[in-house]
Amino acid sequence: MTDFRIGHGYDVHALDDGLRLVLGGVEIPHAKGCVAHSDGDVAIHALCDALLGAAALGDIGLHFPDSSDEFRGIDSRILLRRVAALLRKKGYAIGNVDCTIRMQRPKLRPYIDRMREALAADLGIDADRVSVKATTTEQLGFEGREEGVSVSAVALIFRP
Numbered sequence: 001m002t003d004f005r006i007g008h009g010y011d012v013h014a015l016d017d018g019l020r021l022v023l024g025g026v027e028i029p030h031a032k033g034c035v036a037h038s039d040g041d042v043a044i045h046a047l048c049d050a051l052l053g054a055a056a057l058g059d060i061g062l063h064f065p066d067s068s069d070e071f072r073g074i075d076s077r078i079l080l081r082r083v084a085a086l087l088r089k090k091g092y093a094i095g096n097v098d099c100t101i102r103m104q105r106p107k108l109r110p111y112i113d114r115m116r117e118a119l120a121a122d123l124g125i126d127a128d129r130v131s132v133k134a135t136t137t138e139q140l141g142f143e144g145r146e147e148g149v150s151v152s153a154v155a156l157i158f159r160p
């Protein structure tokens with residue numbers, strides 16, 4: 001019997017003027033970026049938590065504490081690659097991942113396929129197993145007021 005596991009991840013970062021905006025491993029030109037200890041890639045953080053959650057291996061804060069200088073300003077793609085390597089070490093393969101980015105502006109559609117390709121490369125799986133979706137919140141809540149970005153993610157992993 002294949003040992004299937006699913007996991008869920010959720011992350012929020014505040015937005016502030018003049019910071020880099022990096023989502024799903026892709027830098028996006030915008031007036032605001034995420035406030036963070038790392039590069040603030042909120043999509044990758046949610047995805048890491050979904051993958052770690054599926055394997056019941058804790059969360060991103062446990063593995064990469066934001067009190068550590070090692071992770072200051074770190075490219076979150078490095079964290080995602082480390083999570084994927086940890087799962088492989090535990091005998092898991094990644095079935096698929098799916099995430100939803102909630103952000104009022106800018107329009108993310110032009111960047112979605114590049115995000116999928118970057119994430120797939122880091123996870124070592126085909127891009128057709130990686131889904132990235134973006135939605136506004138119709139001006140409602142902190143995302144709608146452009147005070148922050150939230151991302152939820154799910155992942156399915158399995159041990160053959």
Ligand SMILES: [Zn+2]
Nearest residue numbers: 011041042045
């Ligand atoms: Zn984060």
